[in-house]
Amino acid sequence: MTEICKRPMRLALTLAVPLMLWPALAQADGVAVRHDATASPFPSNRYTVPDFGNATLRRVNLPKPDCAARPSDCADIDVINTLDGFSTQPRITVPFTGDIDPASVDSESIYLVNLGDVLTLRGFGQKVGINQVVWDPATKTLAFESDELLQERSRYLLVVTNAVRDAKGKKLKSTDFQKGRDEHARDVRDALPMARGGGRNVVAASLFTTQSATGDLLKIQRRIKSSTPAPVDFMLGTGANGASVRSVFPVSGIAGIQFNRQTGSGPVFTPGFLPTPALQVVQNAVGQVAYGRYTAPEYQNAAKVIPATDTLTGQPRPLSSPQLVFQLFLPATPKPAGGWPVAIFGHGFTDSMYGAPWTVASVFASQGIATLSINVVGHGGGVQGFLNVLGTNGSAVQVPAGGRGIDQDGNGAIDSTEGVNAAAPYTIVGSRDGLRQTVIDLMQLVRQIEAGVDADGDGARDLDPNRIYYAGQSFGGIYGTMLLGVERNIKAGVPNVPGGSITEIARISPSFRILTGLSLATRQPVLLNLPPTPELPVPLNFNENVPLRDLPPVVNKVPGAMAIAELLDRNEWVQQPGNPVSYASLIRQNPPAGHAAKPVIVQVAKGDATVPNPTSTAIVRAGGLKDRVTYYRNDLAFAANNAIPKNPHTFLTNIGAAATAAIAVGAQSQIAAFFASNGALVIDPDGGGPLFEVPIQGELPEGLNFIP
Secondary structure, eight states: OOHHHHHHHHHHHHHHHHHHHHHHHHHHHSOBBOOSSSOOOBSOGGGEEEOTTSTTSEEEOOOOOOTTTOHHHHHHHHHHTTSSSBOSSOEEEEEBSSOBOGGGOSTTTEEEEEEEETTTOTTTTOEEOEEEEEEETTTTEEEEEESSOOOTTEEEEEEEETTSBBTTSOBOBOOSTTOOSSHHHHHHHHHGGGSGGGGTTEEEEEEEEBOOOSHHHHHHHHHHHTOOOOOOBOOOEEOGGGOEEOOEEEGGGEEEEEEEEEEETTTEEEEEEOOGGGGGSSTTOEEEEEEEEEEOOBOOOTTSOOOOOOTTTOOOOOOBOOEEEEEEEEESSOOOTTOEEEEEEEOOTTOOTTSHHHHHHHHHHHTTOEEEEEOOTTOSSOTTOEEEEEETTSOEEEEEOOOOOOOTTSSSBOOTTTTSSOOTTOGGGTTHHHHHHHHHHHHHHHHHHHHOOOSSSSSSOSEEEEEEEEEEETHHHHHHHHHHHHOTTEEEEEEESOOSOHHHHHHHOTTTHHHHHHHHHTSSSOOOOSOOOSSSOSSOOOOOOOOOTTOOOEEOOOTTHHHHHHHHHHHHHHHGGGOHHHHHHHHTTSOOTTOOOOOBOEEEETTOSSSOHHHHHHHHHHHTOGGGEEEEOHHHHHHHOTTSOSOOTTTTTOOSSHHHHHHHHHHHHHHHHHHHTTSOOOOOTTTTOTTEESSOOSSOOOSOOOOO
């Protein structure tokens, strides 16, 4: 070839090489979402395997780290890998190749598309935004939560668009997320037309399937309904000379009731007296106090875990049949022909049936409503605890107290909640199965009422099986929300100061945040990332740097915060079947087959420092219950009278102080009138005054609203 001919070829090559390299150079100059072997969007069905025994047709299959260096993570993953999908309130992470502008991240630039229930396609096409955004410059990772609770057992497409900008304001570069022959890549390609604009501005996408959350309790409910229980036993009392005595006591004949709570495995007992004066809030409204015993199916094993079963073809199986003690307050009014209407009342965390139920029984009885309660799993002291019912005539009858606490850690003591949480190596389960077992116990109690409860032994029903209601405070509002979602024969309910998830309550509540710190301190490796402070003098201080809802994106500069946030997300993920938020829509919006929508009131207190407002509104939003919220304005009450506690968490039961008694009785009267009308009448507890909004006015309180 002559030199003259070679010159045009050299010129062509000189021009062609930069043009050939331009896509790579442009990509290198821009920022993209990472999709490689070490980083990609999460959650993703890449981390699952097929499992046709599950309702999602999948099972989670996360890889493990070095278990010698990170044993706590490995123990958690062993539990996570029994689940059939990802969290219904996921913390989503998206890694990038460079810095982005967090201000460009919102529900228009990143969003989720519901591809429908795996088996029914229910919810297909629904768009869901994002919230609680965090940008971590150190790892070039964006983290956020779905703006609402996702539908369980459903597939979701995560969409990242070029409306997200890099730190220089440029559009993101597209990645090769559609390429590949694996199942996930094919599913993403098939789903992409569901994105806005047919996916033309999509630069990255991933697909994941959400877990089953409510199915186990619904299966157990159907099993309980198909059973015929043995009659309730009211012959629990032991009198003089060991004689068996019916454990039904007229209030007028009670001088006092001594509670010998088992607080040690010795056994060791701590004596005290039950609050019998509380029964006179409405004078002579309560006629009798009774103690009965029934058999309930126990689904928890020794570690306080309900073993996982296939969510489509499996069936949870009871492991034992313990006997549980309940407490019953009967009205003094004449018994109706079908028996008294009955309100099951759920007590709170650290409390027992010998606390809060006593404070409401009188007002309920004044409306002709009986009050029934049990101890929550892990509560009420040890099983050997007992009551001494002291008569005005000098008699004494001993009754088993029905304690359900255990010495779980082997230190010889039985703490007020010991046994409600799962034991190591299942600590990630937390109180999930203690809550679910309590719901099972209450469903069995409802079944006992349906079968007939005869307290006085005259052969007639004392409780009306067609008028069963539920109210519960705090923890009682939490498992009560779950119960209202799955138990079909409860006619109406009032969760008082409920919240979810437990993980989120413990994260933002001043009362419980130290428990989160303790869990971080006991992990291997330890995840605490802050030194002690005057407020937390013990070394349990931490900063997870996650914003509340509807706040601007956070740029994380706190070392260790992302690891803590990941752990909290995993905790919430595993515990979703014990999260009341998961069950809220079943109450009214989407009742299970064969169930009717239930009338409810959700009583919420502004500035609750124990169960903070954002955790209560999570239930309200998930259930579409804003029009059913009664909002107690503790800020106004405190401004008018500084004897009012700054923390309004116990406003329903605070009958012992002059400043709070009227507020408590008013809130109780709202519940009693609601039940007396079979869920038709909602009164204002302060008769149109400023302290209660019925229903709540304006936007839901997503801030903490604590009184300083």
